[in-house]
Amino acid sequence: MLQTPSGGAGHGAAAAGTGLMSIGAVLAVLREEFPEVTISKIRFLESEGLIEPQRTASGYRKFSTGDVERLGHVLRMQRDHYLPLRVIREHLAALERGEAVHLPALSRPGDGEAAPEQAADGPAPARIGRRQLLAAAGVGEADLAEWESYGLLVPVEDGVYDAEAVTVAGLIAELGRFGIEPRHLRVMKAAADREAGLVDQVVAPLRRHRNPQTRAHAEARTKELAGLAVKLHAALVQSALGVRLP
Incomplete structure (x- = not known):
């Protein structure tokens, strides 16, 4: 039995009389356990x-309780075990056949790759090694090297990336299936850098404040401003496109 993300499938609006959920309602359920998940990520896993x-007659997605459980299981295997999508797909197929499947031991950025260090004022941000990033995103070394050449992915140190790099890599690969090449995405990266710079400019006085509590408040303010941006x-x-996402 797959584990359902906390909150249950009843969270959010379900289609009347069917128990089916919109993608927005599914997102609300999943974010209780996976705060960083996005609608784009759900669509990527579907693709x-x-x-x-x-699908409704008008093309809108409708998710069952089983779909939500399956999504939670997939996200958990990516987050906790850094498994590539091919392995996750095989694992799910084995479960559906009723086979006993054992997940590998919890991954860490080891195996010859740099591990995150404990910061003096709290835990270090989640990090992932290069080989783990390649496996989790399901891409090859040549793809990652090209993305890095355009500044779309930048290691925080030699061979080590922040955890969000997996999401970025997955979205770049998804856009690639529509013919959007890494060179086309430089404008998005430049816009993101400018937005991040604006947030940093606003939060910088809090980070430099003498009061430790004020400095600690800077992280919460950064997340709040980033979410709004x-x-x-x-x-x-x-x-600009004259569309509204479901």
Whole structure:
């Protein structure tokens, strides 16, 4: 039995009388356990054949409780074990056949790769090694090298990336299937860098403050501002295209 993310499938609006959920409602459920998951990530996993939600006559996705459980299981295997999508797909197929499947031991950035260090004022951010990033994103060394050449992915130190690099790599690969090449994405990276710079400019006085509590508040303020910036960016893109995402 797959573990359902905390909150259960009843969270959010379900299609009347069917128990099916919109992609927005599924996102709300999953974010209780996976705060960084996005609608794009869910669509990416669908495009990879890991879930098959139903579609309404107008083309909107509708997810069952089983779909939500399956999504949670996939995200958990990526987060906790850094498994590539091919292995996750095989694992799920084995479970559906009723076979006993054992996941590998919890991965760490070891195996010859640099491990994160404990910061003096708290835990270090989540990190992932280069080989783990390649496996989790399901891409080759040549792809990653090209993305790095355009500045789309930048290691925090030699051979080590922040955990968000997996999401970035997956989205770059997904856009590539539509013919959007890494060189086309430089404008997005430049815009993201400018937005990050604006947030840093606002938060910088808090980080330099003498009061430790004020400095600690800087991280929360950064997350809040980053969330608002991402929402504004998405809204502006939708407005410019004259579309609204489901």
